[in-house]
Amino acid sequence: MAIARSTAAIGDDVIGLRNVITDSMTEAGRHLRILPRNVELLIFATIQPVMFVLLFSYIFGGSIQIPGYDDYDQYLMPGIFAQSVVFGSAFTSIGIAEDLSKGLIDRLRSLPIAQSSVLIGRTISDLLRNIITFVIMLVVAFLIGFRFEGSLWAALLATLLLLFFSYGLSWVQALIGLSVSSVEAANSAGFIWMFPMTFVSSAFIDTSTLPGWLQEVADANPFTHLTNAARALYNGNPVGNSVWLSLAWSVGLVAVFATLSIRKFNETSS
Amino acid sequence: MSAVVAEGLKKHYGDTRALDGLDMEVAQGTVYGLLGPNGAGKTTAVKVMTTLVKPTDGRAWIDGIDVAENPRVVRTRIGLTGQYAAVEERLTGRENLELIGRYFHHAGTERSARAIELLAMFDLTEAGDRVANTYSGGMRRRLDIAMSLVARPSVLFLDEPTTGLDPRSRLAMWDFIERLGDEGTTVLLTTQYLEEADYLAEQIMVIDRGRKIAEGTSDQLKDQIGGDKVRVTIVKPENIQRAKEAIAPLCVGTVEQDPQSALTLTAPINAGGGVVPGIIRALDDAGVDVVDVEVRRPTLDDVFLVLTGHAAEAAGGDGEDG
Numbered sequence A: 001m002a003i004a005r006s007t008a009a010i011g012d013d014v015i016g017l018r019n020v021i022t023d024s025m026t027e028a029g030r031h032l033r034i035l036p037r038n039v040e041l042l043i044f045a046t047i048q049p050v051m052f053v054l055l056f057s058y059i060f061g062g063s064i065q066i067p068g069y070d071d072y073d074q075y076l077m078p079g080i081f082a083q084s085v086v087f088g089s090a091f092t093s094i095g096i097a098e099d100l101s102k103g104l105i106d107r108l109r110s111l112p113i114a115q116s117s118v119l120i121g122r123t124i125s126d127l128l129r130n131i132i133t134f135v136i137m138l139v140v141a142f143l144i145g146f147r148f149e150g151s152l153w154a155a156l157l158a159t160l161l162l163l164f165f166s167y168g169l170s171w172v173q174a175l176i177g178l179s180v181s182s183v184e185a186a187n188s189a190g191f192i193w194m195f196p197m198t199f200v201s202s203a204f205i206d207t208s209t210l211p212g213w214l215q216e217v218a219d220a221n222p223f224t225h226l227t228n229a230a231r232a233l234y235n236g237n238p239v240g241n242s243v244w245l246s247l248a249w250s251v252g253l254v255a256v257f258a259t260l261s262i263r264k265f266n267e268t269s270s
Numbered sequence B: 001m002s003a004v005v006a007e008g009l010k011k012h013y014g015d016t017r018a019l020d021g022l023d024m025e026v027a028q029g030t031v032y033g034l035l036g037p038n039g040a041g042k043t044t045a046v047k048v049m050t051t052l053v054k055p056t057d058g059r060a061w062i063d064g065i066d067v068a069e070n071p072r073v074v075r076t077r078i079g080l081t082g083q084y085a086a087v088e089e090r091l092t093g094r095e096n097l098e099l100i101g102r103y104f105h106h107a108g109t110e111r112s113a114r115a116i117e118l119l120a121m122f123d124l125t126e127a128g129d130r131v132a133n134t135y136s137g138g139m140r141r142r143l144d145i146a147m148s149l150v151a152r153p154s155v156l157f158l159d160e161p162t163t164g165l166d167p168r169s170r171l172a173m174w175d176f177i178e179r180l181g182d183e184g185t186t187v188l189l190t191t192q193y194l195e196e197a198d199y200l201a202e203q204i205m206v207i208d209r210g211r212k213i214a215e216g217t218s219d220q221l222k223d224q225i226g227g228d229k230v231r232v233t234i235v236k237p238e239n240i241q242r243a244k245e246a247i248a249p250l251c252v253g254t255v256e257q258d259p260q261s262a263l264t265l266t267a268p269i270n271a272g273g274g275v276v277p278g279i280i281r282a283l284d285d286a287g288v289d290v291v292d293v294e295v296r297r298p299t300l301d302d303v304f305l306v307l308t309g310h311a312a313e314a315a316g317g318d319g320e321d322g
C-alpha cells in the first residue's frame, strides 16, 4: 500500500489513505460489475491465451529441442503464460481510452474522489481479470500435460511474479491510454511493442541461438528475466538472479509509471 | 455571495486562445446561459470552472472557493454534465446513479433512495433497470444530468444539454432544467441556441473567441440586436408605400424595404403573439393584397452579425473539441 500512499500525495490535494482504498474499490467494482456483461471481451481475453497454449504446443512442440528439457511443453508453457499475462495488460489502455472518449474520465475527475483511485481501481480490476484468464490457461496447459516439477510454493511464486509484472505493465498501459486520442490508437499503441518484447526474449527459444546483438537485446529484456524466473520455478530448476531481476523490474515499473500516469491523469480531459 | 465568479480567465492551447480574459459572475440560485458558436470557448470555460483544466491565467471561485487552490472542496459542490453524455453504458440507469452515490460515500439506503428519486424526477423509472446502452439519446442525456445531481450540488454545469436532441426531447429537457432552476440550484448552461438561453436563462453572456461580447437579460440582448422582425411580401409593387404606412403603427422601429425585392418590407416588432394577425388586418383594411407575412426571431447568427460584425460560422471555423 506504499504505492497508494505515495500516489495519493501526488494528487492535487492530499487525501487520506482510507479514501484512496475506498474509492479504488468502488472504481474496481464498476469494472468488475460490467465484466460479465461484456461477453465479447471476456471471450477474447480467454480464447487468445488458450489458443496460444494449444497452437504453440502442437505446432512447435515436436520440432524444437531445448537442451536440458526433454519436453518442449515444460520449456514453452511458462513463456506462453508470461506472454499472455503481458498481453492482458493491454486492456488497461483500451479501457482508459474508452472512458476518456466517453467523457467518463471528465465525470470522475469532477467528483470529490481520490483522483489516483480511478487508475488504481482500473489496474486492480484488470489484474483480477488477468488472474481469471491465467487460471483458465493453466487448466488447459495441465490438460495437455504441463506439470509443476518444482514445489507448489515455487509454482505459486512463479505465478505471483507473472501477475506482478503484468500489473507493472498495466501502469505503462495506463499512461498510454491517457496519452492517445482514441480507442483505436490505444489498441495499437498498447499492443505493438509487446510483440518485439515477448519474441526477442527467452520465451520461446534459447537466446543463445540468436545472432550477436539480438542476443544481447534478448538477454537484457526484462521479459527474459521474467520468463527465466517463471520457467525455473515451475520446473524446479535453479533460478539464479532471475527472480530478483524480475521483481526489481516490476517494482520499478509500478513506481515509475504509477507516478507518471497519476500525474498525467490530473491534467487529462477528453 | 455569488455562486460562480471568474476573473480574467485565460486558457491558451499553443496559438489558440480558447479563453482570452473572461470575467463572469453568476448569482446564487439563478440559471445563467453561456452562449456562443462552435469553438467560442464554452467547454473550456466549463472545464476550468469545474477543476478539469488549469487556466493559463486568471482565477475562478465556486461559492467563494478557489478552483485552482481547493479543487477537491469545489468538487463537493458542483455537478458536471459534459458536452457528451458520460454514462457507464453497461450499467443500468439505477446502477449508474448508485455508483455516483458510492463515490460520495453515501450509505447504501441513501444511495438507493436517491436513485429512485432521481429516476422518477427524470422520467426514467420504467427504464431504470435497463442497461444504459439501450437508452435513446434523450434518455441518456437525462440520466447524465441525474448523475450530476446525486449529491445535490450547489452549482450545476450543463455543457450544451440539448445539442443533438430532437425537438420533442429538447422541450422535455427544457422542462427539467427549468424545474431545477425553480428548486434553487444554480445552473450554468452553455448553448449555441439563442432561443434556448432565452427560454431558460435569467442572465446570458455571449462569448466569441474566448471573450465576452455581450451580457444581459435576454430582453436586454434582444434590444441590442433588434429583437423579432416581421417580413411582409405583397402582390403589387405600386402598393408598397401604402403597405408601409399601414403596418408602421404596429411595429417598434422603421419599416424598411428589402433591398432585393420591390415587394418585401421588413420591420422590427415586439416579441410575443398577436402582432401578425394585426398586420394582416391592417393590410387588408388598406386594400393591399398579401403573399406572405413571416416573423423572424433573431438567431445566434444575427447576434453575431450585429455584435461582432462577422458571421458565427467564420468565428467557430476552427472549433472542434479536443
Ligand SMILES: Nc1ncnc2c1ncn2[C@@H]1O[C@H](COP(=O)(O)OP(=O)(O)OP(=O)(O)O)[C@@H](O)[C@H]1O
Binding pocket: B013, B016, B017, B018, B036, B037, B038, B039, B040, B041, B042, B043, B044, B045, B083, B192, B318, B319, B320, B321, B322
Ligand atoms: N485540448 C485542446 N487542445 C487544443 N485546442 C483546444 C483544446 N480544447 C479546445 N481547444 C480549442 O479551443 C477553442 C475553444 O474550444 P471549446 O471546446 O471551448 O469551444 P466550444 O465553445 O465548447 O465549442 P463547441 O460548441 O464546438 O463545443 C477551439 O478553437 C478549440 O479548437
Ligand SMILES: [Mg+2]
Binding pocket: B042, B043, B044, B083, B159, B321
Ligand atoms: Mg463545447
